[in-house]
Amino acid sequence: MIKENCKLAIISIKANKMRAFLTMLGIIIGVCAVIAIMTVGNSMTADVKKQLEGYGVQNITLYVSQIDWNEEISEADMENMLFKPDVLHKLSEKFGKRIAGISVEASVDGGKVIRDGKTANVNILGTSAGYYKANKVKLINGNSFNQYDYEQGNNVAIVSDKFIEQLYGSEYKPENLLGKEIEINSMEEYINVTVVGIYHYEAAGQRGGSKNITTNVYIPLKAAWNITHNKDIMECVVVAAEGENATVLSEDIKLYLTDAMATQLGDKFMIDAYSNQSMIEENTKTMNQMTMAISMIAAIALIVGGIGVMNIMTVSITERTREIGTRKALGAPDSMIMLQFISEAIIICLIGGVIGIVLGLVLGNVAVHFMGYTPHISFASIYMSVGFSMAIGVFFGYSPAKHAAKMNPIDALRYE
């Protein structure tokens, strides 16, 4: 029965190719728009997600924020917005294995190192032991700072391979610099540090241009404090241990700190925490919502296309009134007449849908390519489009088909 109906539908579509094509055009444009938008949206979401994941899914950033942003804060209040080192120590002890490290950084300033007329721009950053985990810094030579370096605030440094390349050229073996002292010109002062480790410089941006890259020179947190005479910890990053859900952990830490810092926070401040994990989730959600919203607008084209299908089915049925009468005289039950015309509507929509999907994928991928993202095809949207275009066929084909099925055979036969 279904086979027969499909055959009949194809005969009828073939008989009016141009008309069928114009009808399909609405569906094609609608499906194409939905698929293209979904492809672009999905590619963007996937790309942003990948980028955020690069910053560490397990990182939880903590800071103190004002409850009432309109309230003025005094000098003393500013003091209350800082994290005290001992609180962070207690936090690290309290959560033990649940956290892989706590990263605190203190920015010193930018500076440059000059050697033989070559200049390397650097940014001096005081770091705690957790920093390397939080920021995925990969040590390739030497060691990270030891306990002693951290406690004493020794003038030791970890520099990047890029930095060495900038000063000594690419033939120079980086490990040769270990144990050597470098002089950084910063804030019109010279800071002398001994290189103890070398990390691999990871290009953050997409663009090459290796000339004027500024790389980080890491020194122990305390060393940085000694230079700047400023021990304020405005924010810190807790790295959740492997397998630990960062979103859950961040809530637990927030509760703990709110309690531990109660006197300091008073009723003016609160602990704020956000994790990359929750940011990714939030971001993906927002992006998906946006994609959905734009797709919905595109889907309006699909509905307009559906109305076109309904129109053409009405015309087609009116034209074939006598045929319907004949079929009824031959004993076609109402259900068969209905099935015949619904099949026709579905097939028109399905053909349009498939063409639309192909065009949409091409268009979406071209757009993604030019926007500089990695293409990410959404199979869900393809299934959805096929289903949706069939549903449009059924929905908009139903009423004309019903009309055909309910025709009185003698009236249909006599129709001129």
Next chain:
Amino acid sequence: MSSDILLQARGIRKSYYVGTPNELEILHGIDLDIKRGEFVSIVGQSGSGKSTLMNILGILDRQTAGEYILDGVDISKAPNKSLSYLRNKHIGFVFQTYNLIARTDAVSNVEMPMLYAGIPEKKRRQRAEELLEMVGMAERMHHTPDELSGGQKQRVAIARAMANNPDIILADEPTGALDSKTGRLVMDIFHELHEKQGKTIVLITHSNELAAETPRIITISDGNIISEKTNGGKGVA
């Protein structure tokens, strides 16, 4: 149940615009019995109500009043839903305008009633081919209606009417659109079906000449049966 009387009509009335001031009664109470295996012609001038009567006999339309029993089934009491089944199984139509389905070849046209009867594809095809051979259309089996002449179309239509081996064939002016030569050919097929296969055939026509060929002639005028006579022989004119 298989009584001799295949078709029984009692007091059949048909009105249009029922209940309105300009109500129009076309049939004023027709009584008619047709026995199995009869070849009957219903003659009348245009406007006499013969086509209306045929539509009611063919269950394409319902009577306003009266009783119509076809092969033991009271049509006036049958639900709408089962009418298509009755048309499919019991009645074969031959129309003046052939009414073949366009863009569909002859064999598929003949298959159509069997498709609606749910007969499997192979069997359908086989029977359709046999029927087309019977009406002398075996060679043009795969031609679409617009590639066939009027006489050829009508032969395909007769084959189609025979598809489900119906109890009765209703032919409404089957030669009306044909020249006398092809009309003759079509009439010969009806005679053959009647004589060799014992089909019950009701021929509706305005031509007394054609009617004279049939064993029984019913004349209808202004919605009433005015005369009825039986012809001894088949009397080919």
